[in-house]
Amino acid sequence: MAKKITAKKPKTQKPNHPKVTILTHPVLQHKLSFLRDKNISSMAFRQIVEEMSQMMAYEATRDLKMEMVTVQTPLEKTESPKITETFTLVAILRAGLGMLNGMMKILPFATVGHIGIYRDRFVNATVEYYLRLPKDVKNHRVLLLDPMLATGDTACAAIERLKEYGVKQIRLITLLAAPQGIRKIHENFPDVEIFTVSLERELNKKGYILPGMGDAGDRLYDTVHHS
Ligand code: URA
Numbered sequence: 001m002a003k004k005i006t007a008k009k010p011k012t013q014k015p016n017h018p019k020v021t022i023l024t025h026p027v028l029q030h031k032l033s034f035l036r037d038k039n040i041s042s043m044a045f046r047q048i049v050e051e052m053s054q055m056m057a058y059e060a061t062r063d064l065k066m067e068m069v070t071v072q073t074p075l076e077k078t079e080s081p082k083i084t085e086t087f088t089l090v091a092i093l094r095a096g097l098g099m100l101n102g103m104m105k106i107l108p109f110a111t112v113g114h115i116g117i118y119r120d121r122f123v124n125a126t127v128e129y130y131l132r133l134p135k136d137v138k139n140h141r142v143l144l145l146d147p148m149l150a151t152g153d154t155a156c157a158a159i160e161r162l163k164e165y166g167v168k169q170i171r172l173i174t175l176l177a178a179p180q181g182i183r184k185i186h187e188n189f190p191d192v193e194i195f196t197v198s199l200e201r202e203l204n205k206k207g208y209i210l211p212g213m214g215d216a217g218d219r220l221y222d223t224v225h226h227s
Pocket of ligand 1: 095148150207208209210212213214215216217
């Protein structure tokens, strides 16, 4: 008699916060499983992060404002929609860089900013070492890119800086989000929306996301973590 195979169905994740959107598209979920696998190469990891970022760009910009413009087709004049909103992609260094190319492929008209910021455990403070933002960023919507929302310290520091520059609408785009990070963002910045592919279980003692995918920067660039 043939052996019955019982495949486990994936559980659908549900956000318990109205400002969190989980991108449940099967292709995104499928690609995430490759990223979790510790045996894939950096080259494959980078490629998949880029592919997923393209899909996330699409999902996170569904509500961009448009207006009808007149276009002359080869046959006749018609009214057709064009995006009117200006927006900026801000990559949190270094892992956010992995998402930037994919995002820019879908949103080539976006301007780009970079922010280098990290939590220094020796001085117990957030250290900013690089910041370049487009001139008129305060009039733009911002998509803030960081593949991992762990403690939320870095994301909160980056959001605080963007707000100091007058940015009014910020969406944090992340592949994985830990409950602690989501809580921290929403306690400090209840208006910030989070788009993620997975809500993760917890952080370990070193601040790594579980089950997670390890250190995203190290996996993107094949480096060794020394902390
Ligand atoms: N940053 C990472 O790259 N990975 C984690 O698990 C947590 C923070």
